[in-house]
Amino acid sequence: MQLLEDMILKYGKVRGGNVLKVDGFLNHRLDTALICELGQEFCKLFEKEGITKVLTVESSGIAIAYATAEKLKVPLVFAKKTMSSNISDEVYKVPVHSYTHNNDYMMLMTKAYITSDDIVLLVDDFLANGCALGGLIGICEAAGAKIAGIGVAIEKGFQGGGDLLRQQGYRVESLAVIDKMDENTLEFRANCK
Ligand code: G4P
Numbered sequence: 145m146q147l148l149e150d151m152i153l154k155y156g157k158v159r160g161g162n163v164l165k166v167d168g169f170l171n172h173r174l175d176t177a178l179i180c181e182l183g184q185e186f187c188k189l190f191e192k193e194g195i196t197k198v199l200t201v202e203s204s205g206i207a208i209a210y211a212t213a214e215k216l217k218v219p220l221v222f223a224k225k226t227m228s229s230n231i232s233d234e235v236y237k238v239p240v241h242s243y244t245h246n247n248d249y250m251m252l253m254t255k256a257y258i259t260s261d262d263i264v265l266l267v268d269d270f271l272a273n274g275c276a277l278g279g280l281i282g283i284c285e286a287a288g289a290k291i292a293g294i295g296v297a298i299e300k301g302f303q304g305g306g307d308l309l310r311q312q313g314y315r316v317e318s319l320a321v322i323d324k325m326d327e328n329t330l331e332f333r334a335n336c337k
Pocket residue numbers: 162163164165166171201202203204205241242243244245268269270271272273274275276277300305
């Protein structure tokens with residue numbers, strides 16, 4: 145998506161450890177017009193799939209998932225990373241390891257909010273090794289829900305998570321795929337949405 149690629153080139157900063165900092169428009173300060181466009185694009189890509197829920201994980205995926213769910217006119221649900229009194233005891237718990245943050249956590253989802261009747265669109269802001277999406281897939285499998293596809297804003301193609309998910313048969317639509325990045329270079333994969 146040209147608009148997103150332009151924003152990454154203009155405001156993104158490459159940090160050590162293969163991290164792209166986009167906190168000026170996607171992860172900390174949010175460009176609401178851009179996020180609405182991302183939601184519109186995912187809606188266009190998946191509107192014929194009979195989606196009943198959009199699913200993401202807190203926190204940075206929520207804004208894009210909200211914009212997508214609003215356009216698709218379905219509820220948004222997001223997995224939590226910490227237990228709180230707001231969550232019922234009836235939860236799916238899926239262990240996730242994050243290479244990016246170098247930590248392990250439990251992804252939590254109230255059982256009543258994803259069921260075997262659901263056709264789910266997974267949405268996240270970043271796709272690196274795919275651990276966070278792996279956790280969301282685990283929740284859908286535990287619930288018996290169908291996964292219609294995966295919508296990602298920025299895929300770091302060189303980390304391989306996206307291609308692994310495609311090999312597993314998932315429809316992964318990334319609006320910008322970075323195939324190479326360092327302090328001086330940022331190369332996008334041609335022909336992404
Ligand atoms: P992983 O396998 O390397 O852990 O990557 P994964 O795709 O599972 O993403 C893990 C988390 O790290 C995600 O956040 C994702 O948004 C974030 N992330 C991965 N690579 C980058 C990057 O280059 N830049 C930025 N800004 N974020 C990145 P999350 O678990 O959904 O939580 P949160 O950080 O949104 O709270």
